[in-house]
Amino acid sequence: MHLIQKEEGGLSEEIALFLAKELNLPPVEVYSVASFYSMFTVKQQKAKYIIRVCVSLPCYLKGSDKILEVLHKELGINSGEVSADKKFFIEEVSCLGACGKAPVMLINETLYDNLTPEKVREIISQLKDENSTEEYSQTGL
């Protein structure tokens, strides 16, 4: 399912039915699992960059709401929406386990920490221009 989510951006009805048949399960079982977990979606949300912003308490204390504000403004979308060019998707998530370097966000599989509004603007403008996350990849303890 992780693979399908990554490749297809969600488990559509068609895929769920296929999976149920392959695994010899009732389709409802597949659907219930897909809809239960927040990292799986039943609607297709395909975007090049999935931005997950932590909104749990430690990050909130360090200003995650301002990070979200900047993202909303820079990308012109709200949380839970895909940008018009299908490049960005913003999601508010629970703790990402890096509270020592709060606030943090995860873009695809890369963690960005110790964020400030300026830093976020920089990261986003880089992604808009160069299509590369590598240069900025950084995580710590």
Place this chain on the structure above:
Amino acid sequence: MKIVLRNIHKQGYKGDIESYLKEQGYTALKKALTLSPSQIIEEVKKARLLGRGGAGFPCGVKWEFVYREKEFPKYVVCNADEGEPGTFKDRLILENDPHLLIEAMIICGFAIGAEEGFIYLRGEYFKAYQILERALEEARSKGFLGEHILNSNFSFHIRLYRGAGAYICGEETALLDSLEGKKGQSRVKPPFPTFVGFKNKPTVLNNVETFANITQILLNGGEWFAQIGSSHSPGTKLYCLSGDVKKPGVYELPTNISLNQLIEEFGGGVEGELKAVLPGGVSSSLLTPDKLDVIMDYFHLQEVGSMLGSGAVIVINKDRCMVDLAKRCAEFFDYESCGKCVPCREGTKRAREILVNITRGKGELKDLELLKELAEVMFDTSRCGLGQSALNPVRSSIEKFSQEFEEHILKKRCPLGICSLC
């Protein structure tokens, strides 16, 4: 005193198998294979190691339960679904010293008579996933994992599983359901996983940090470990400091440290003026500044009406509105409740509604009584720890900061100007 982080804090330590072998890596496993299972369990029992995931159940007793079960196959499961907001200790171990965990799981398998183990990893820990996969491969290629480990008759396999973003899957029975490929929803306890666990077979389920203590216990003996830290829960604990503190991070310290020492000596002090501390993540009750000399172990924190949980110490300063924070905690639990049992599913929803109303200036005084009652009912009747502890921060902030709540309700104003109240 470092036990869990002893390797990680050494300069140049990379966490791969070569570095690990240089630091006595897999010598505990070699020693274990010369002992009998009951001897190993005896050492762990002597150490009085308490489960570090939050419940604080004696690890040796757990192993013994499973060892004595007659049902086969048995399983070893590692809970690496670290999800409690404010907790980031397991990630540190997983990413920087994965073999410490792998070796301990193999030893556990040998001690209880299991041949298969699982690591249930959080879906969001992408980096840890790659590191663990590589570490497992390294262990296999060196003969520490797989068939006939170190030419003995003992075989053990470990499989790595990824979760998919559900906080509830850190609860042990929900984790097992998720591991079996179902929705992660809690089961009724008892029976406990030690008797009816993965695929209804006897299962040892321990947290990453618990496992990370095992190799040192075997090498130095249980008695050595039992002398460290507080006598109620010996050893060291990884404390995760976050929030309004000058030097946030993970600190490994003996369990007899006080909260004050932890924040002042190691965390570099509070940023701003201290208002309250959540000593065990958002599931624990708030402590006010007059309780700062409490000893940070399971027993003493319970005595002052809170809990250690996973050791997530969240510091809150005077610029924060408690009503706003209580609302945030309630929103989190409403989102993460698995929906299986009624008290939690409905309770978390209503608590959020009431608190949102208060922050919008639509609260009434009787709401506060209602919330306290709700916290009590959920504590008594919820099926698992999530529901039982969900309203701890809400209840304790009403009790300790009632003035703030009353001002929101009666004067329709937020003293700190954080809640919009319209």
